[in-house]
Amino acid sequence: MDSYPVELIPRPGFRIISGEVLTEGLLFTRRSRVAIHEMHDSLGDLRIDAICHPSQDLYTHSWNLLGSFLEHHNRLRVDDKDHVGYLNYWNPGDQVFSPNEITFDVIDMPSIFLPVFKVHEKQFIYGKNGTNETGISRVRHLPIVCNFWHFQLGFYDQSGLLIDRNGPNWTKRAAKAFLDSTLKKYCTDQFESYLILESKCYRF
Numbered sequence: 001m002d003s004y005p006v007e008l009i010p011r012p013g014f015r016i017i018s019g020e021v022l023t024e025g026l027l028f029t030r031r032s033r034v035a036i037h038e039m040h041d042s043l044g045d046l047r048i049d050a051i052c053h054p055s056q057d058l059y060t061h062s063w064n065l066l067g068s069f070l071e072h073h074n075r076l077r078v079d080d081k082d083h084v085g086y087l088n089y090w091n092p093g094d095q096v097f098s099p100n101e102i103t104f105d106v107i108d109m110p111s112i113f114l115p116v117f118k119v120h121e122k123q124f125i126y127g128k129n130g131t132n133e134t135g136i137s138r139v140r141h142l143p144i145v146c147n148f149w150h151f152q153l154g155f156y157d158q159s160g161l162l163i164d165r166n167g168p169n170w171t172k173r174a175a176k177a178f179l180d181s182t183l184k185k186y187c188t189d190q191f192e193s194y195l196i197l198e199s200k201c202y203r204f
Contacts (some may be wrong), residue, residue, distance in 0.1 A: 004076070004102040007068040010090045010148040017065075017141040017202050024117040025195035028063035028151065031074040032189070036110040039189055048179065050112060051187050060164070061153040061183075063114060063139075067196040069149035074111045078146045079103045086146040092204075094145070102146050110189060118186040119153055126177035128170040134158055135174055137182060148202075 032039055032050045039050045052061060064074070080086040085095075086102050120139040125132050137155045144150050155163050155178050163171050 004078075004099040004104055004146070005073060006099045008073060008147050008149065009099065009102070010094070010096055010143055010145070012096065013204050014143075014148060014202055015092050015204050016143070017197070019120060019139060019141075021197065021201040022116050022120050022139060023195070024115075026116040026197060027066045027191060027194035028114040028116055028119075028153075029066050029069070029071055029074060029111050030063050030114075031107075032110045032112050039110060039112075046112065046184075046187055046189055048184065050189075051183055052179070060162075063151050063153055064147065065116070065149045065151055065197065066113075066194050067149070069147070071111050075106050075109065076104050077107050079105060086144075088145050090143045090145045090148070097145060104146075112187050112189050113191045114183070114187050119182055122182065124155070124178055124181045126170075126174035128174070133174075135163065135178065136160075137178060 033053065034047070034050050039047060041047050078086050080103075084097075084101075086097065116139060119137045122137050124135050124137060126135050127133070135155050135157055137153065140152050140154070142150055142152045155174065157163055157174075163174050
């Protein structure tokens with residue numbers, strides 16, 4: 001691949017994708033954290049460390065919406081060592097780079113997949129100070145300069161506050177509860193079909 005895929009770069013006329021249009025049938029993908037021969041346990045199930053490192057990147061988990069973003073795009077790793085801004089968050093009206101300006105390399109790692117509908121505005125139970133609380137997993141569209149299709153999966157407490165890694169011990173239990181009840185259940189290394197988001201959902 002000689003130049004960066006133009007279909008991943010935000011364009012004039014693009015807008016932030018509302019959570020209200022994230023319907024059943026849409027599919028997320030991301031690069032596995034481990035090589036293909038390390039992805040499964042002895043029972044053939046997807047291993048936790050193929051999905052995430054629970055103590056590091058679970059609290060705000062990056063995913064890509066399949067459609068213009070294709071599975072093989074997971075292999076692209078953008079190089080921004082000169083701090084040009086390729087990995088900065090993008091908002092409508094921000095600068096747009098051409099494909100030839102974005103530097104990247106290709107890494108041979110497998111992909112994993114996650115149905116959007118299973119993790120957006122879904123409840124899960126976690127323990128806090130001796131009681132059970134109800135958390136909510138939620139997806140936000142947070143495009144970056146080199147990838148318009150970048151989303152962030154986070155989880156929130158009953159008051160709507162984002163649960164993050166800097167909180168007290170109960171936040172670690174909430175993270176594990178979310179991992180066990182949701183990500184382990186719905187993440188997969190295979191998929192059969194998926195819907196493509198209509199352009200009216202991201203174009204002005």
